[in-house]
Amino acid sequence: MPQPAIRIVLADDERMVRTALRAILAAEPGLDVVGEAATGAEAVSVVRELRPDVVLMDVRMPGTDGIRATERIVGTMADPPRIVVVTTFENDSYVYDALRAGAAGFLLKRSDADTLVQAVRLVARSDSLLFPSAVRALAAEHARADAPPAPWVSRLTGREGDVLRLMAAGLANAEIARRLDVGPATVKTHVAAVLAKTGTRDRTQAVIAAYRGGFLNAG
Structure with missing residues (x-):
């Protein structure tokens, strides 16, 4: 039986x-x-109406920008879509703010067509990190080196810690399963536990939390 199409909304001014x-x-x-929006406010409205799987969100738009729009979508929808912010520079502080607001990843405007398509398919599957090295660099750059460990760090089991490190390295569930010599279902259970304990909704947020919470260090 064919898989249903990935439904996408484009938001760019x-x-x-x-x-x-x-x-x-x-x-x-x-x-x-399935839809387009020219402003952040319009993006919120279109996404609520059409309920797509993926949103490509320009990070800088007049009025309500992509960061605020992402916050509203993620914060007010029970099952929000995966949001990919589109930016000119990967080290843009706007990108980090958007990731913290709930975006699943980011994409550079200069990306070629193959990268764009691959990114959409990857975030729709939600079982691996989009551009993991860039996400780690952003998370590490904004982490406080002197911050005490977050309370959730001590609640992770050893195996959950292993899974979080491999998530941060960009490995998909199947790759983590092979690396740890366990079944894919076991990995899914550990990933769910990591998200629950870090209080995050996806892998990107978990990696950011790992740096902010002192589980991973910037070095």
């Missing part, structure tokens, strides 16, 4: 950018652009 993104994604099997 430049019509030409939205048109280009739509053309790339529409040419791919299993991807369906």
